[in-house]
Amino acid sequence: MALAAPPSRLLTIEDLENLPDDGRRHELLDGILVVTPSPGGPHQVVLAALYRALHAAKPPGVAVVMAPLDLVLSPHTVLQPDVVVVDVAEALEARLTRPPLMVVEVLSPSTRTYDRGSKMLAYAAAGIGWYWIVEPAAPVEAWAFRLVDGRYEQWRHAVGAEPFVVDQPFPASLIPQDLLAL
Amino acid sequence: MVVPRPADDTGSLQSRSAGRWPDLGTGYASTVAFALPWGAEITVENLDAIADDGHRYELLNGAMLVTPAPHAAHQVCAGALVTTLTLACGPQQLVLPAPFDYRIDDRTLLQPDVLVVRRSDIDRGRLTGTPLLVVEIQSPSTRLIDLNLKRATYAGAGVPGYWLVDPTKPSVTVLELEADAYVETAKAAGEVRLSISHPFPVTIVPQDLLQGLDA
Numbered sequence: 185m186a187l188a189a190p191p192s193r194l195l196t197i198e199d200l201e202n203l204p205d206d207g208r209r210h211e212l213l214d215g216i217l218v219v220t221p222s223p224g225g226p227h228q229v230v231l232a233a234l235y236r237a238l239h240a241a242k243p244p245g246v247a248v249v250m251a252p253l254d255l256v257l258s259p260h261t262v263l264q265p266d267v268v269v270v271d272v273a274e275a276l277e278a279r280l281t282r283p284p285l286m287v288v289e290v291l292s293p294s295t296r297t298y299d300r301g302s303k304m305l306a307y308a309a310a311g312i313g314w315y316w317i318v319e320p321a322a323p324v325e326a327w328a329f330r331l332v333d334g335r336y337e338q339w340r341h342a343v344g345a346e347p348f349v350v351d352q353p354f355p356a357s358l359i360p361q362d363l364l365a366l
Numbered sequence: 367m368v369v370p371r372p373a374d375d376t377g378s379l380q381s382r383s384a385g386r387w388p389d390l391g392t393g394y395a396s397t398v399a400f401a402l403p404w405g406a407e408i409t410v411e412n413l414d415a416i417a418d419d420g421h422r423y424e425l426l427n428g429a430m431l432v433t434p435a436p437h438a439a440h441q442v443c444a445g446a447l448v449t450t451l452t453l454a455c456g457p458q459q460l461v462l463p464a465p466f467d468y469r470i471d472d473r474t475l476l477q478p479d480v481l482v483v484r485r486s487d488i489d490r491g492r493l494t495g496t497p498l499l500v501v502e503i504q505s506p507s508t509r510l511i512d513l514n515l516k517r518a519t520y521a522g523a524g525v526p527g528y529w530l531v532d533p534t535k536p537s538v539t540v541l542e543l544e545a546d547a548y549v550e551t552a553k554a555a556g557e558v559r560l561s562i563s564h565p566f567p568v569t570i571v572p573q574d575l576l577q578g579l580d581a
Contacts, residue, residue, distance in 0.1 A: 194506060195434055204395045207405025214510050217432035219394070222405025294407060294428030294473070297518060302510040 194260045197279075209252070213302055215260035220294045226364065227292045230320035231266050233363040234288060238267060241356035246285065247275035254279035255287070257310040263303065266290045269314075269353060285353045286314035304329075308336050314353055324360035393419030394432065410475045413467075422465065426515060428473040436505055439533040439579055440479075443503050446575040447480050447531070454568035459498065460485050468493055468500070470523045476516065479503045479531075482565055498565035499527040517541070521548050527564050536572040 194215030203210050207222045223231075231250065238248040251266045256279055265287035274280060287307055289299040299317060307315050308331060315336055319325040323344035329336035330352070342348035342360055349357040393416045398408055401415070407428045416423050422433040436444075444463055451461040462481040469475045469492075480501035487495035500520050502512045512530060520528050521543060528541040528548055537555035540562060541548035554560040560570045 193434060195432075204399045206395075206399040208399075208408075214506070214508070215434060216508065216511055217430075219408065219430040219432065221407035221428065297427050297515060298429055301518060302514045305510055305514060 196259050197254070197256060197262050200254075200262055209264055211264055211303075212260055212262040213306060214258075218298065220292070220298075223290070223292045226320040227290050229366065230318055230324065230363045231290050233365075234290065234316075234318060234358075235267055237358045237363075238269065238288075238356060241354060242269070243354050245272050246270070246354065247272045249275055255284065256281045257283070257306060261306055261310075263306065265307075283310045283312045285312075286316070287312055288316040288318065290318045290320055292320075304336060308334060314350075318360070318363065320364065322361070322364060324364050326358070326360045326363075393417040393421065393423070394430070407473070410469055410472055413475055422477055424477055425473060425475045426519060431511065433508060434505075436503070439576060440503050440505050442577050442579050443531055443533045443536070443575040444479050446577055447501060447503075447570075450570060451480065451482060451568060455482065455566050458485055459483065459565065460488060466493070468497060470519065474519060474523075476519065482527075496524050496526075498525075499529065500525050501529040501531060503531040503533060517548055521546060531572075531575065533576060536576055538570055538572050538575075 195212055195217055197212070199217070200210050200212060209220045209222070211218045235248060235250050242248055247270055249268050249270060252264050253268060255263050255265060255268065257263065267288035268280065268284040269286040270280065270284040274282065274284075289295070289303070291299055304315065311331065313331050315329040317327045317329075325343040326341070326348045327338060328340035328348070328350055330339040340348060340350055344361045345359060347357055348360055397415050397417050398412050402408065402412065408425065408430050410425055413423055413425060420435050424431045424433070448461055448463045455461055460483050462483060464479050465477045466481055467475055468478060468481060478500040481493075481497045482499040483493055483497045484495060487493055502508070502516060504512055517528065524543065526543050530539040530541070531537070535555045537553065538560055539550060540552040540560070542551045542564065552560055552562065554570070555572055557571060557573050560572070562568050562570065
């Protein structure tokens with residue numbers, strides 16, 4: 185029996201929900217499914233340290249939440265940033281449906297191009313004001329971008345022992361190489 | 367949030383025999399997802415094992431991309447391009463429509479919509495060298511990926527020419543590799559004739575790619 189061609193349709197969050205829990209990260213970008221492996225040690229160590237630093241620095245009314253948490257930017261774009269900074273009112277939702285204040289991505293070999301490329305463009309298009317990228321391999325490097333006229337502009341950068349200091353969306357400072365200290 | 371599914375509920379090949387294409391990702395779910403260690407990176411070798419569920423499976427630096435089946439305008443443009451390029455190319459080149467594996471390294475395998483390759487680079491049915499030209503036909507869902515991720519990847523692989531076709535305009539954008547990055551060298555839309563010289567002389571009229579179809 186000849187089958188008609190499969191229906192062409194952009195993928196949605198329902199498609200994501202039907203995927204197996206196989207330890208990989210499943211995200212949707214403009215209706216394309218992106219599957220990345222579960223992250224390794226350096227990523228997780230740096231992620232935990234970032235979370236602790238942001239959580240300690242945050243003011244009242246703001247929550248810092250770690251992955252996995254679905255950020256629904258459109259019916260066809262559902263991403264899982266490593267850390268999100270949100271209004272307390274939204275922090276206990278099953279998934280975020282409004283752009284948070286800030287997102288953070290810790291790079292890994294399979295996400296490096298994506299986090300700096302299409303995913304970054306998607307965050308900018310969603311109007312997320314602040315975006316940090318952290319490279320967890322020694323000497324550890326951190327970038328802060330701020331949204332200006334719909335695009336991210338590099339705002340802070342530090343590597344190794346250099347201080348990484350921001351005052352938006354709230355004051356915070358850290359030393360990149362300390363994120364990998366065990 | 368992904369919900370764990372019972373092992374016998376993959377819904378893959380059974381649905382196909384019932385006349386329904388399986389859901390997204392079923393090909394991956396029913397083969398590779400649990401055959402590999404939990405959370406492990408999917409490799410170029412693993413892609414071969416993924417059951418055909420009607421979607422395009424590609425790998426980009428270890429990140430797997432699953433793209434929905436394209437719609438009519440996309441396929442009509444693909445057909446027109448393959449025909450035009452085949453008529454224009456010389457005996458030393460071959461024009462290949464998707465799906466054809468362009469394996470860049472162990473962690474990157476893409477299936478461009480159209481490839482032009484040197485005939486001598488096809489060895490036992492596989493591509494062994496760098497294509498002369500890669501064409502991607504944009505669908506609403508692939509814009510960010512084609513314009514950004516794939517562009518950077520093809521440039522890094524040293525593919526001399528990259529064309530982007532937008533069936534909704536319709537338009538063709540010609541990019542050529544200069545040093546490490548693509549530079550836009552020509553662009554045309556609608557009835558405007560695009561005269562191209564690489565990888566061989568060919569004229570493209572974007573409107574004609576739709577073959578009379580309303581995009």
